[in-house]
Amino acid sequence: MTQYQDARPKHPMPFTRLEVCVLGLNDQGLHVLLGKREAQPYQGHWALPGGVLRIDLDEDLEGGARRVMHERLALELPFMRQLVAVGGKHRDHDRSPWALSVVYRALVWQTAVQPLAGKRLSDLAWRGVEDAVTDTKLAFDHRELVALAVERTRQEVADLELPVGFLPRAFTLGELQSICERILGRALDKSSFRRKLSDRGLVHPIEGEKRGGANRPAQLFELSR
DNA sequence: GGGTTGCGTCCACACGCACT
DNA sequence: AGTGCGTGTGGACGCAACCC
Known part of the structure; x- marks a missing residue:
């Protein structure tokens, strides 16, 4: 096993941050969770929640993102996907000559989580994504990062790459279509x-049906994978 | 250009349930 | 029994991309 005799890097290392774009779905559509920054730079501006990668605390990048979400939002986010890594000399020049941000995306039911403003955040707010992607006052390049997260998520859904873990175990086709539409x-x-779902074998019927009102009961389905 | 294929859109219809 | 409504299925058509 390799022993690191000297932890000092041979070359200058970038200042590495982890940002998480938490997308929340409710009846009105897709929202993004933003935090108000307590410190410079961009003090008082809304931003994606994030924090610094700690090699003394974090096993890997995703573990770091989970720690940061726990510290900033008191949230455990079960389903995260790495979205993009952005970096450069001018990204955060107040704090470092070279900064790197690794961005994750999480998708949650907005009503199922209750985030709390933790370290370095004075407030939290859910913003409609159409509103957020046009807000030029967001800190850093977070407006572009939100737009990228929304675009990727929508492309996945349009391609019927259904968000496993996010969907309920059993659902009707009408409910699934409603979620995708939102x-x-x-x-x-x-x-x-329905034709695409059927052709690709993405869902299959399971025992049971859902009765809602004065209509035919809907067949329950689950994901095939 | 013509044929094929995949996909989206529009539409019709059967079904099952609640209500009158 | 008749009606209204949402679920579930399938046909017809148009369009674009692709291949020959």
């Missing part, structure tokens, strides 16, 4: 949607 921000054709 993420996409537009209506889908029922016939096309």
Whole structure:
């Protein structure tokens, strides 16, 4: 096993941050969780919650992102996906001559989480994504990062790369279509949607049905993978 | 250019349930 | 029994991309 005799780096290392774009879905559509910064730079501006990678605390990048979310939001986020890494000499020149941000995306039911403003954040707010991606006052390049997270998430849903773990175990096709429509921000054709699901074998019927009102009970389905 | 394929859109219809 | 409504299925058509 390699022993590190001297922890000092041979070359200058970048200042590494972890940012998390938490997308929350509710009846009105997709929202993004923003925190108000307590410190410079961008003091008082809204930003994606994030923090510094700690090699003494973090096993890996995702572990670091989970720690940061716990410290900043008191949240455990079960389903995160690495979105992008951005860096450069001018990214955070107040604190470092070279800064790197590794950005993660999480997708949650907005009503299922209750984030609390923790370290370095004076306030938290859910913002509609259409509003956030046009807000030029967001800190750093976070407006672009939110736009990227929304675009990627919508592309995944449009490709029927359904968010495993985010969906309930059992659902009706109508519920699934409604979830996809709220993420996409537009209506889908029922016939096309169901045909694609069927052709690709993405869902299969399970025992049981859902009765809601004066209508035919809906068959329950689950994801096939 | 013509044929094929995949996909989206529009539409029709059967079904099952609640209500009157 | 008739009606209204949401679920579930499938046909017809148009369009674009692709191949020959």
